[in-house]
Amino acid sequence: MSANDAEAVQTAGSPAQSLYTYDQAAWPTTDALLAAVPEATLETIRGWVLTPEGES
Numbered sequence: 001m002s003a004n005d006a007e008a009v010q011t012a013g014s015p016a017q018s019l020y021t022y023d024q025a026a027w028p029t030t031d032a033l034l035a036a037v038p039e040a041t042l043e044t045i046r047g048w049v050l051t052p053e054g055e056s
Contacts, residue, residue: 022050 029050034042 025050 029048033045037045
C-alpha cells in the first residue's frame with residue numbers, strides 16, 4: 001500500500017469510526033426514550049444532538 005493509499009484509508013476511516021461511535025451512543029438513548037415518553041409526546045420530538053463528553 002502506498003503512502004497516498006494509507007492516507008486515503010485513514011481519511012475515510014476517521015469519519016466512519018466517529019459515526020459508529022455516535023450510533024453506539026444513540027441507540028440506548030432511543031430505547032430509553034421510547035420506553036419512558038408517552039406516544040403523544042414522542043410525536044413532537046424531531047430529534048436530538050449527541051455531543052462528546054470527556055474521553056469517550
